[in-house]
Amino acid sequence: MRVTFPHMGNLWIIVKTLLEDLGLEVIVPPLPNRRSLDVGVRHAPEFACFPLKLNIGDFVGALDQGAEAIVMAGGIGPCRFGHYAQVEAQVLHDLGYDAEMVILEPPRGHLDGLLAKIRRLSGGKPLTRVWRAIRFGWEKLVVLDDFDRALTRARPVERLTGSAARAHRVAAARLADADGVWATRRVGGEGVREILRAAGLEESGRPGEPSRGKPFARLRVGLVGELFMVAEPFANQELERRLGEMGVEVLRPLYLSDWVRTHLIPRVFQPGRRRRASEVKRAARPYLGHFVGGEGLDSVGETILFDRQGCDGVIHVAPFTCMPEIVAASLLPEAGRDLGLPVLSLFLDEHTAEAGLTTRLEAFVDLLGRRRAVGGAREKW
Amino acid sequence: MAMAWQLRLKDGAVVGLPRALLFYELYPFWRGLLEGLGLRVAVSTATSPKLIEAGTRHAMDEACLPVKSFYGHVVVLRDRVDAVFLPRLVSLSPGTYTCPKMLGLPDMVRQNLRSLPPVIVADFDARLRRRSLEEGGESVACRLGRSRGQAREAVSRGLEALRSFRGSLEAGQSFEEAASGAAPGWKTPLEGWKTPLEGWQTPLAGGDPAPTRPGPRRLRVGLVGHAYNLFDPGVNLGLGRKLVALGCDLVTSEQLSEEEVQTESAALPKEIFWSSGRRILAAVTRFRRRELVDGFIHVVSFGCGPDSMVGEIAERETRRSSNLPYMALTIDEHTAEGGLLTRLEAFTDMLARRRARPEAPEGSVAAEVTT
Numbered sequence: 001m002r003v004t005f006p007h008m009g010n011l012w013i014i015v016k017t018l019l020e021d022l023g024l025e026v027i028v029p030p031l032p033n034r035r036s037l038d039v040g041v042r043h044a045p046e047f048a049c050f051p052l053k054l055n056i057g058d059f060v061g062a063l064d065q066g067a068e069a070i071v072m073a074g075g076i077g078p079c080r081f082g083h084y085a086q087v088e089a090q091v092l093h094d095l096g097y098d099a100e101m102v103i104l105e106p107p108r109g110h111l112d113g114l115l116a117k118i119r120r121l122s123g124g125k126p127l128t129r130v131w132r133a134i135r136f137g138w139e140k141l142v143v144l145d146d147f148d149r150a151l152t153r154a155r156p157v158e159r160l161t162g163s164a165a166r167a168h169r170v171a172a173a174r175l176a177d178a179d180g181v182w183a184t185r186r187v188g189g190e191g192v193r194e195i196l197r198a199a200g201l202e203e204s205g206r207p208g209e210p211s212r213g214k215p216f217a218r219l220r221v222g223l224v225g226e227l228f229m230v231a232e233p234f235a236n237q238e239l240e241r242r243l244g245e246m247g248v249e250v251l252r253p254l255y256l257s258d259w260v261r262t263h264l265i266p267r268v269f270q271p272g273r274r275r276r277a278s279e280v281k282r283a284a285r286p287y288l289g290h291f292v293g294g295e296g297l298d299s300v301g302e303t304i305l306f307d308r309q310g311c312d313g314v315i316h317v318a319p320f321t322c323m324p325e326i327v328a329a330s331l332l333p334e335a336g337r338d339l340g341l342p343v344l345s346l347f348l349d350e351h352t353a354e355a356g357l358t359t360r361l362e363a364f365v366d367l368l369g370r371r372r373a374v375g376g377a378r379e380k381w
Numbered sequence: 382m383a384m385a386w387q388l389r390l391k392d393g394a395v396v397g398l399p400r401a402l403l404f405y406e407l408y409p410f411w412r413g414l415l416e417g418l419g420l421r422v423a424v425s426t427a428t429s430p431k432l433i434e435a436g437t438r439h440a441m442d443e444a445c446l447p448v449k450s451f452y453g454h455v456v457v458l459r460d461r462v463d464a465v466f467l468p469r470l471v472s473l474s475p476g477t478y479t480c481p482k483m484l485g486l487p488d489m490v491r492q493n494l495r496s497l498p499p500v501i502v503a504d505f506d507a508r509l510r511r512r513s514l515e516e517g518g519e520s521v522a523c524r525l526g527r528s529r530g531q532a533r534e535a536v537s538r539g540l541e542a543l544r545s546f547r548g549s550l551e552a553g554q555s556f557e558e559a560a561s562g563a564a565p566g567w568k569t570p571l572e573g574w575k576t577p578l579e580g581w582q583t584p585l586a587g588g589d590p591a592p593t594r595p596g597p598r599r600l601r602v603g604l605v606g607h608a609y610n611l612f613d614p615g616v617n618l619g620l621g622r623k624l625v626a627l628g629c630d631l632v633t634s635e636q637l638s639e640e641e642v643q644t645e646s647a648a649l650p651k652e653i654f655w656s657s658g659r660r661i662l663a664a665v666t667r668f669r670r671r672e673l674v675d676g677f678i679h680v681v682s683f684g685c686g687p688d689s690m691v692g693e694i695a696e697r698e699t700r701r702s703s704n705l706p707y708m709a710l711t712i713d714e715h716t717a718e719g720g721l722l723t724r725l726e727a728f729t730d731m732l733a734r735r736r737a738r739p740e741a742p743e744g745s746v747a748a749e750v751t752t
Contacts, residue, residue: 045693048690049689076654077654077655078479078480078655079481080689082654086651086690087690087693090694090697094697287488289487289488290471290484290488292482292484292485293481294481296481296485320443321684321686322686323482324481326443326444326481327481327482327484327485327488328485329443331488334492334493347443
């Protein structure tokens with residue numbers, strides 16, 4: 001069975017590894033691009049949120065290349081992501097595609113259902129074999145997140161624009177080819193070193209000299225919001241790259257492994273995760289006292305934690321009409337006012353124009369730079 | 382902002398109920414509960430353009446029209462009452478949610494609207510339990526420092542009113558009739574709604590529409606959507622009245638009983654996790670299968686997340702298994718009455734022609750028009 005799955009940043013590296021390790025033939029959809037977006041926008045519901053439109057584009061691309069089944073995550077609400085798979089199945093069916101949709105629903109308290117689905121996908125391989133595949137995929141995921149973190153450190157101080165990103169690309173490609181746990185770890189160590197070296201940084205973490213031509217060196221901006229929009233550069237118009245190339249260090253609380261942790265693994269298995277989650281919840285409490293689905297509560301809580309870490313500002317990104325993030329975006333200006341922390345909420349979709357976004361980002365970063373210049377002014381405003 | 386847990390309200394204090402969102406599903410319960418706790422209830426005035434404008438000023442742009450209207454209703458109330466009732470409605474039946482915005486609503490209102498009187502907040506969450514209204518109601522009573530006995534009595538009074546309200550709705554009464562019947566003391570009928578509309582919510586007797594007026598059968602439109610969109614003429618620009626004037630009888634998704642919704646919902650491969658979505662989908666399926674209607678109008682707020690998914694499923698299902706027209710009518714604060722009327726006229730004209738020529742070619746008229 002040839003299977004495919006939707007894109008989200010570099011997640012394809014991990015999912016491909018995992019599924020191939022289970023003995024499946026994998027078709028990776030073309031990376032999201034203008035054309036796949038057009039296909040998605042044409043066939044997806046008009047008022048569906050942006051990630052669904054990109055999903056449809058991915059699926060059509062992969063099905064045209066001969067994929068027969070789609071692996072997709074589910075959910076229990078209230079964020080509409082939980083119903084993506086149902087709507088996508090209907091759209092594809094009406095388009096005349098005959099694809100099986102394998103939906104991995106988040107387990108409630110135990111992993112049995114999820115494991116059974118994965119086993120069925122793999123054609124009934126023994127559980128130990130499945131477990132090994134999962135371990136291997138996880139190993140790669142952790143390395144990939146290390147690469148991304150290294151890149152956010154390297155980009156603001158690189159001498160030659162784009163050199164850190166190039167090193168990151170090379171490292172990611174090598175990670176995709178790594179064929180075992182040990183190879184993965186080796187590639188991981190080397191990759192991180194090379195990304196940092198591309199910007200003249202040492203692994204020890206001593207900050208490099210800010211390079212000339214980067215006017216906003218040493219500004220630190222937290223990036224919060226809906227995970228897909230944070231993790232998929234095509235969807236957020238390469239927000240991280242734009243900021244990094246202005247010299248801004250972008251801090252992200254959420255990486256892909258965090259998404260897997262929250263969505264697919266029950267909290268009881270993760271004491272550390274629970275601690276973190278309750279810290280975020282406590283921080284958000286003065287503004288938002290209840291979970292609202294998706295990453296809404298996290299956006300508020302993480303913003304406040306970023307303020308405590310001394311960030312210069314926070315950028316909040318979400319797809320247009322995203323319900324949980326609308327709640328967050330209603331509260332963030334109030335939190336920002338109380339804390340004296342500039343917050344920029346960006347709701348993006350297929351209509352977002354590059355020039356408009358660039359202008360807003362530049363204006364925001366300019367503001368942060370000036371606030372710094374007047375003496376680290378963090379008074380109330 | 383630490384919230385004082387207890388809120389002291391004397392007997393006879395006036396509590397404001399914003400006439401928006403789930404008010405249209407739970408008003409009789411709220412009234413029964415609050416009056417049972419010795420308070421007086423003030424309902425905000427009918428939704429008007431001015432009120433929506435006031436709400437829009439305080440809410441964020443991306444919020445949907447019903448949320449903006451809710452803000453407006455709180456603005457109307459804030460200087461006139463001793464406390465505002467702002468429950469957090471997480472879930473009204475097991476396994477469902479209302480909507481993320483409703484989960485965050487009390488926080489949004491408290492943060493975005495300044496100088497509010499004290500607010501009564503309590504969580505109503507039936508996700509894992511069955512007794513959301515009971516437990517929520519008791520926690521309201523507890524916050525107000527009332528005794529357990531009084532709490533229980535108030536809750537059962539509210540539930541009793543709610544049951545009678547739902548019964549009247551299912552029997553085809555308008556929201557105003559059902560609400561004033563179930564919760565006497567409804568003193569502020571909406572303008573233009575004082576007389577029950579003929580044709581509004583055709584009674585469904587045993588699943589079949591009771592025979593209506595003599596003469597040729599009128600067109601019957603299945604009007605589906607959230608109760609707060611169907612029942613608030615300030616939000617939907619008098620949609621119901623306009624359709625009746627155009628010669629249609631209406632059947633609404635609010636006429637389905639909870640059991641009917643559950644039955645339809647359980648038949649789906651994956652149950653919808655929004656309670657409103659379950660009801661909308663169940664109504665569309667049932668009206669279609671029983672051949673109760675000539676076409677569907679789904680009233681959607683611009684940017685509504687649940688409806689963007691549920692509406693799509695409903696519309697595709699309808700088109701696949703029948704040739705009934707299905708129109709998604711998107712409304713927001715910019716919707717103009719003239720444009721709306723034109724669309725309704727076009728839609729009802731089409732229905733009338735189809736009926737005159739019953740062998741209409743399959744699927745050729747499925748309407749897919751928005752805004």
